[in-house]
Amino acid sequence: MFGRDIGIDLGTANLLMHIKGQGIVLNEPSVVAVDSITGKAMAVGEEAFQMVGRTPDDIVALRPMRDGVIADFDLTESMLRHFLMRVNVRSTFKKPRILICCPTDITSVEQKAIRETVEKSGGKDVYLEKEAKVAAIGAGMDIFQPSGCMVVDIGGGTTDVAVLSMGGIVTSRSIKTAGDQFDSDIYHYIKRKYKLLIGERTAEDIKKELASVSPSGRKEEKEIRGRDMVSGLPRTISFDSQEIDQALQESVSNIVQAAKLVLEKTPPELSADIIDKGVFLTGGGALLHGIDELLTEELKVPVFIAEEPLHCVAIGTGIMLENLDKMSGKVRA
């Protein structure tokens, strides 16, 4: 069976694959470029991502996942099929067993849709696991002890907050406020204040390079290019990082509230453990400048960014693949 088990982090923003015994073998944006006339996929992953906002009329760069769940089944299936072929785990005679992650609060219908899509794209046995749990394992937390661990996984589409103990989720919350919402907040702020339209990619770059949500902040300035809404012509503005604070305020406050709600529902013994061990931040949103500082201040417990926040779920699937035979919730194709 060596090499036939594969862990997939099917994210709204990025798709990672981990093959048992080999480690992370694929890390690509969850984007497909489609010919809008024939419906045929023209490019997948990084190549398609480069096209976002830059395609001619007859090609559209689409994200098949939204808010952590499948938004377009056919597109997700062809994206998964493409990547499984690329990492060379599909063969006519032997299909791989697949462990795939999903947000904490999705419905059974959404779970079924993920399983069926993965099966159609080439998986044999499909195992579903909650993303927050896998992220905690990938961040190096020992969730199997009778002791509380807390993780806040801020992805592209969802933020999953969970307290875990003895291998299970004790209390959790999943909200649809995460990296994509931050990008949208920045886009709307610049549109409203400067009457400037910017692209999706530019908004994301601003978030990564300028944004800060910590009380101490960061002071950077950057030239932003876009299209003037009044004249319709290209325009450049100088943008100050401190302005983004306001743009992200509501979304960041939603994440803080979700974490507080989970802590409020946590049994006191486990709360005491969390004070000792701290909270771990995973997912790409953990890299939002100052989010650890802000959460430490708001939650009154130490908050740490995991070592490789963007890889935690994929690393976690790798660890869980070792125990795939013992896992519950298995569905046979």
Ligand SMILES: Nc1ncnc2c1ncn2[C@@H]1O[C@H](COP(=O)(O)OP(=O)(O)OP(=O)(O)O)[C@@H](O)[C@H]1O
């Ligand atoms: N340095 C950074 N600063 C802020 N945000 C970042 C940074 N690097 C990546 N991100 C954001 O992280 C998000 C992607 O994170 P991740 O890959 O963990 O999400 P995902 O697993 O695809 O999404 P989900 O779990 O919601 O389905 C994107 O919104 C991206 O813009």
